[in-house]
Amino acid sequence: MKNVKAAMNKxxxxxxxxxxxxxxxxxxxxxxxxxxEGTIQVPxxxxxxxxxxxxxxxxxxxxxxxxxxxxxxxxCCVADKREYDVPDGHYRTWVERYIKDFDDNVYVDCxxxxxxxxxxPRTDIPGKIRDTFFVxxxxxxxxxxxxxxxxxxxxxxxxxxxxxxxxxxYCVGCAYCIQACPYSARFLNPKTxxxxxxxxxxxxxxxxxxxxxxxVCPAKARKFGDLNDPESEVSQILASPDVITVLxxxxxxxxxxxxxxxxxxxx
Amino acid sequence: xxxxxxxxxxxxxxxxxxxxxxxxxxxxxMIVLYPYITGIIAGAFIVSSLYHVFKVQDLKPVSRYSLLFxxxxxxxxxxxxxxHLGHPERNWEMLVTPNPSSAMAGFGYIYSxxxxxxxxxxxxxxxxxxxxxKAQATGKMKTLYNILTFGSDDLSPRSLALDKxxxxxxxxxxxxxxxxxxxYVGFIFGAVKARPLWSSPLxxxxxxxxxxxxxxxxxxxxxxxxxxxxxxxVDSKCVITLSKFLWGAFxxxxxxxxxxxxxxxxxxxxxxxxxxxxxxxxxxxxxxxLQVGVCSLIPLFLLGILILFKVRDKAFVFFATIAxxxxxxxxxxxxxxxxxGGQLMSRSSRGFTTFHPEFFEKEGILPAILIMTAPLVxxxxxxxxxxxxxxxxxxxxxxxxxxxx
Amino acid sequence: MQSYNTHVKRIxxxxxxxxxxxxxxxxxxxxxxxxxxxxxRAVAIDNxxxxxxxxxxxxxCKGCHAFEWEIHEYGKHxxxxxxxxxxxxxxxxxxxxxxxxxxxxxxxxxxxxCIRCHNKEIKARPKDVIKTIKMPDHLRNQHVREDxxxxxxxxxxxxxxxxxxxxxxxxxxxxxxxxxxxxxxCHE
Numbered sequence: 001m002k003n004v005k006a007a008m009n010k011x012x013x014x015x016x017x018x019x020x021x022x023x024x025x026x027x028x029x030x031x032x033x034x035x036x037e038g039t040i041q042v043p044x045x046x047x048x049x050x051x052x053x054x055x056x057x058x059x060x061x062x063x064x065x066x067x068x069x070x071x072x073x074x075x076c077c078v079a080d081k082r083e084y085d086v087p088d089g090h091y092r093t094w095v096e097r098y099i100k101d102f103d104d105n106v107y108v109d110c111x112x113x114x115x116x117x118x119x120x121p122r123t124d125i126p127g128k129i130r131d132t133f134f135v136x137x138x139x140x141x142x143x144x145x146x147x148x149x150x151x152x153x154x155x156x157x158x159x160x161x162x163x164x165x166x167x168x169x170y171c172v173g174c175a176y177c178i179q180a181c182p183y184s185a186r187f188l189n190p191k192t193x194x195x196x197x198x199x200x201x202x203x204x205x206x207x208x209x210x211x212x213x214x215x216v217c218p219a220k221a222r223k224f225g226d227l228n229d230p231e232s233e234v235s236q237i238l239a240s241p242d243v244i245t246v247l248x249x250x251x252x253x254x255x256x257x258x259x260x261x262x263x264x265x266x267x
Numbered sequence: 268x269x270x271x272x273x274x275x276x277x278x279x280x281x282x283x284x285x286x287x288x289x290x291x292x293x294x295x296x297m298i299v300l301y302p303y304i305t306g307i308i309a310g311a312f313i314v315s316s317l318y319h320v321f322k323v324q325d326l327k328p329v330s331r332y333s334l335l336f337x338x339x340x341x342x343x344x345x346x347x348x349x350x351h352l353g354h355p356e357r358n359w360e361m362l363v364t365p366n367p368s369s370a371m372a373g374f375g376y377i378y379s380x381x382x383x384x385x386x387x388x389x390x391x392x393x394x395x396x397x398x399x400x401k402a403q404a405t406g407k408m409k410t411l412y413n414i415l416t417f418g419s420d421d422l423s424p425r426s427l428a429l430d431k432x433x434x435x436x437x438x439x440x441x442x443x444x445x446x447x448x449x450x451y452v453g454f455i456f457g458a459v460k461a462r463p464l465w466s467s468p469l470x471x472x473x474x475x476x477x478x479x480x481x482x483x484x485x486x487x488x489x490x491x492x493x494x495x496x497x498x499x500x501v502d503s504k505c506v507i508t509l510s511k512f513l514w515g516a517f518x519x520x521x522x523x524x525x526x527x528x529x530x531x532x533x534x535x536x537x538x539x540x541x542x543x544x545x546x547x548x549x550x551x552x553x554x555x556x557l558q559v560g561v562c563s564l565i566p567l568f569l570l571g572i573l574i575l576f577k578v579r580d581k582a583f584v585f586f587a588t589i590a591x592x593x594x595x596x597x598x599x600x601x602x603x604x605x606x607x608g609g610q611l612m613s614r615s616s617r618g619f620t621t622f623h624p625e626f627f628e629k630e631g632i633l634p635a636i637l638i639m640t641a642p643l644v645x646x647x648x649x650x651x652x653x654x655x656x657x658x659x660x661x662x663x664x665x666x667x668x669x670x671x672x
Numbered sequence: 673m674q675s676y677n678t679h680v681k682r683i684x685x686x687x688x689x690x691x692x693x694x695x696x697x698x699x700x701x702x703x704x705x706x707x708x709x710x711x712x713r714a715v716a717i718d719n720x721x722x723x724x725x726x727x728x729x730x731x732x733c734k735g736c737h738a739f740e741w742e743i744h745e746y747g748k749h750x751x752x753x754x755x756x757x758x759x760x761x762x763x764x765x766x767x768x769x770x771x772x773x774x775x776x777x778x779x780x781x782x783x784x785x786c787i788r789c790h791n792k793e794i795k796a797r798p799k800d801v802i803k804t805i806k807m808p809d810h811l812r813n814q815h816v817r818e819d820x821x822x823x824x825x826x827x828x829x830x831x832x833x834x835x836x837x838x839x840x841x842x843x844x845x846x847x848x849x850x851x852x853x854x855x856x857x858c859h860e
């Protein structure tokens with residue numbers, strides 16, 4: 001027992017050191033009032049949001065997907081579906097599998113949006129497989145969103161802090177935004193009969209928590225952070241010489257979703 | 268894997284990849300019908316304006332009928348849209364907070380203004396007739412005529428001259444308004460850069476031209492059928508002149524439609540593989556065989572032979588009616604191929620989804636049939652209120668009468 | 673007393689009334705927060721921001737499940753969210769009170785869940801991110817009966833816990849392999 005305590009104390013000292021160094025700002029705990037009784041403590045995952053007034057005009061967030069790390073487990077899809085009660089057959093986020101053979105043919109599939117993970121290899125590929133990789137997809141949070149441009153009533157919009165959201169109490173369900181999105185990130189929710197899409201977990205980010213898909217990813221393939229913080233992982237990756245790309249740059253939408261290690265076969 | 272293998276479907280199962288959210292086709296039959304209906308409205312209005320503004324005297328027999336025809340379809344233009352919306356009860360938002368950057372937001376005001384224009388043009392043109400009918404009517408009909416003539420019985424030369432000026436004005440600004448009414452629909456599609464089949468500056472032009480085609484063809488077809496049904500003679504000079512306009516409009520329309528495909532096939536941007544796969548794959552029958560083959564080339568040559576070889580009246584009317592029917596189908600097919608076809612191509616650039624409308628679903632075949640028959644019923648009802656044709660014995664002209672004060 | 677343009681005057685009057693009423697209706701019906709930041713209802717931002725949370729973080733489980741939390745936190749499965757295998761927090765605790773049991777996988781279900789990530793046959797899993805094995809070869813290589821479920825050797829929350837403990841007992845544990853999982857005296 002002494003050794004255990006010593007081990008735990010050792011970790012505690014390391015922990016506090018890190019806090020003081022500022023790389024874990026876990027000293028700010030969110031105490032969430034959960035109704036009349038009881039509170040739960042949830043540590044802050046995005047430093048700098050809690051403890052001060054949220055100035056919408058000054059926020060800049062980035063989402064980076066690291067293709068070299070995705071293992072296709074589908075945890076992100078499952079967590080997202082649970083967080084938002086996403087109806088079957090529609091997807092706020094999904095994970096695609098790309099298979100390449102030696103003739104440069106590309107085979108892409110996405111069974112059930114990747115919700116079940118990829119439990120079995122593909123058996124219908126003719127010839128020998130050269131390479132396989134997974135690509136998570138979600139809303140690109142474009143800086144010039146075509147969906148916002150075409151909404152006839154102003155039910156989808158880009159907030160001053162850079163999130164493209166849907167006002168589901170105002171949306172008429174015309175599905176024009178769904179046609180306009182070059183990334184097929186949107187769908188018509190059959191329960192609310194309005195447009196719906198990934199929101200980068202705005203309700204979590206506002207509380208200083210990471211989006212659910214980022215939080216549950218066991219491989220750290222999804223990253224989210226504050227670009228105003230130069231110490232954040234996303235700032236450091238974007239400032240590094242790594243090759244960072246976006247999907248469909250020719251569309252001119254200027255997505256805020258970046259990919260690290262994206263392969264040329266991905267559309 | 269060869270391109271041929273991909274397109275003939277051999278490799279389709281393995282190589283076909285559709286984004287998960289692209290599997291479902293969101294804009295279905297209702298969105299096919301809406302441009303079809305507004306197209307007919309715009310086209311029929313142009314027929315009427317050819318008489319009222321450009322003084323094409325040959326079209327006098329259908330000058331009033333085509334307005335009623337347009338009005339009947341105008342009454343039903345919002346139905347497919349309301350049926351399609353997830354929240355039709357929120358449709359007022361389009362009038363209260365229209366988004367200036369959205370083409371679709373124009374619908375509320377463009378439709379309303381156009382409705383006002385068309386209704387008033389009809390009321391002004393029919394005012395002398397309705398005044399005469401009011402004198403002979405009793406009870407509810409008398410009240411109706413009173414309201415529709417705005418309580419005015421004045422048919423003095425000065426009054427009729429004012430009416431004539433107003434009719435001319437309405438018919439004149441009606442032409443650009445009809446262009447906007449259907450042009451903006453084309454822009455709704457043309458402005459979607461995410462769909463390669465739609466994204467084209469030619470889209471508003473093609474939609475507008477095919478609108479004229481469908482309107483003129485609709486007037487010819489229904490005019491001949493109604494006259495035959497009622498056992499009345501068909502004014503063949505009118506049909507011949509209409510057919511000339513129809514042929515001219517269709518030549519231009521068909522040219523632009525083919526130009527669009529040709530541009531894609533020549534430029535061979537990365538979209539070409541998808542569009543080629545679509546037009547020679549899922550759309551092979553409905554586009555090349557039906558829309559182009561049966562419903563474009565046949566009427567094109569048929570009308571050409573009729574007009575260039577100066578075929579005689581009865582034969583001309585018969586074949587022109589067939590050509591008009593084919594062209595009505597052509598325009599519907601064009602809307603289908605553009606709206607549905609454009610959505611069959613997944614934005615993954617790697618596959619196509621499928622679309623099979625059901626008979627009994629919300630946006631299915633039965634609602635489509637009902638929505639397309641409704642204008643005919645409304646037209647029939649309108650015919651009960653005002654005469655569709657210039658019959659002898661009923662005062663219809665804007666010539667002055669004596670004595671009324 | 674009708675004149676030649678009575679009907680026109682009445683029509684113009686009607687149109688003016690419609691325009692005025694329409695304009696008034698537009699002003700009245702426009703939502704209050706509309707236009708504050710742009711062409712949308714600003715209140716929608718707050719609506720989305722105040723959406724109730726369903727998932728929390730692993731730390732939130734610690735309050736009641738400190739024992740499992742600690743084993744998990746210092747094991748190789750540290751990066752896996754408790755809520756992925758067990759379900760979201762909100763299904764379990766509402767208003768600070770326990771409402772329902774969260775599912776715990778048993779038997780073959782565990783094996784399916786493990787293989788979901790650790791299957792070597794899915795050749796897209798980068799080696800430096802996750803260790804993968806092929807079944808039933810893995811069992812054969814470890815000289816273990818082929819009807820074994822993964823958790824008969826691997827603690828689901830800290831997969832190397834028993835393995836490293838066994839190695840430690842046998843004196844086979846290398847210095848670099850020793851992680852934080854070994855807690856002398858901690859038993860299940």
